Amino acid sequence: MSRQGGKSVNGRYPFLVSIPHGGTTVPPELRGLVNLTHKEIVFNSDPYTRRLYGFDDAVEAMVDFDVSRVFVDTNRAPYDYPPRTQDGVVKVITQDGTPVFRRGQTPGRELIGTLLQNYYHPFHKRLSEALDTRPIEIAFDCHSMLPESPPVRMDAGRPRPLFCLSNRGDRNGKPKRAGGLVTCSPEWLQALARSFQAEFEGEGRVAMNDPFRGGFISVAHYRRRRIPWVQVEINRGLYETEDREAGEARLAELRGRIFSAFAGFWDEVSG
Template sequence: MADDVCETDLFEVLEPETQRIPFVFNSPHSGRTYPPEFLSQSRLDAMSIRRSEDHYVDELFHFVTDLGAPLLMAHFPRAFLDVNREPYELDPRMFDGALPSHANIGSLRVAGGLGTVPRLVAENMEIYGRRIPVADALERIEQIYKPYHACLRRLIARTHVQFGLSVLIDCHSMPGNIRVAGSTQRPDFIVGDRYGTSASAELSRTAVTILEELGFSVARNKPYAGGFITEHYGRPARGLHALQIEINRGLYVDEATLRKKPGFANLAQAIAMFVSQLALHVGTYPENTALAAE
């Protein structure tokens, strides 16, 4: 484990024997341990409530420890708590009781039902049959959200101190029917850098190029530019880069049954090649100064 801030049953850090590359990998939406009390609050069946998961993304990136990088992965599900949001993006219509004054109740994500404690899973399905106590939401934030981000910050800071820069790869999946607006492209991957604000343009372009050379269809920032994690932790002027990688679920999972497709292992191998080549590219900078300064 990274240290005591990461010691919990709610999420896990897979550590390499020695960190050899300036990368941190994060899988915040692949958790699939559903608390019984949460399921009792939900109006959805056991399959429907899983529609928000980034199915098996943690398994697709398990290999990164062999390359010398840590992987932080959630065990709690996104439908229960979304750590890729601000800490208090909360919808007052969901709760019994008053929200704290610092809650962000007006964000677009809250309006869309996808706040820190979500109201909906994919396909606009309501999670709860009735309002839930405000105390439930605040407890999730204190006991899970804040420790999760403390752990992620520690991993990034440790990497930055050791290497002089840090590259956070935030790992996600997207529905198989996603298309790029204004085109017929159905991308296999989307690389998000918050439109150039969370990572250097050189790093983003290289990530796209490597994936394309591996035979994938790739889009950049559309329709997913990156969420709170990418935006919050990406400070390229300080050598802190953050990329969001979205993988088309149609490549590796049957979205109706959630069973892995036969190509799962091949996709994981291709992702390993992508990460290896990206890490090699980052390592070609003399003392990493060019990337750190961009």
């Protein structure tokens, strides 16, 4: 592919940006079954990630998702659903342990199959089509994380870094065992971490594979095409505030700085 300073000839960076958890809508198939308020749904989604990672015409492709991850989590395997798991493709409890559905209303296999057909599989198809038809050289699966680990996790209450960059490897981005899978080379993940650390110098730690090592989206689509994938998590403490005006300004600022970190990384590794 022809490049101009790391970009493709159309001036865009050869990135796919996936935003799977930014949606907050309830599928119509589940209306009347849900136990959560709108505020609880937003809290258990990835609020504002569309604003933070919405790079529009600056990248080759963007794929996001309207439905809340509570009801259809595209970053889980399609066979991980209740009663097998409580935190699978359809959730049973939230991060703080609240039941997602009213008593006796948890979806069964048939309804989960409908949700997968109507929402889950179309999202993954859009990712596959972008990878197959666009000049993508790296994909970023973009998320937010709570400032501290929530009650349902083993490390409940543990403070989290400013950013977590994941490739399924260890804390240096290397395979956890000889021949083990990583969805992006250690060298590229380390370069990305350096770029984020430089952009956010003095504001906090940029971690690799801590506390998250990357989810289903990165692994499944890397295995299919072998195009590098990195899962990116931003600490919500960077932007969540009661002051709406200040929050809007902060989101805009962070969006520019996050893209600057992505671009700085790519200009280094593609030079």
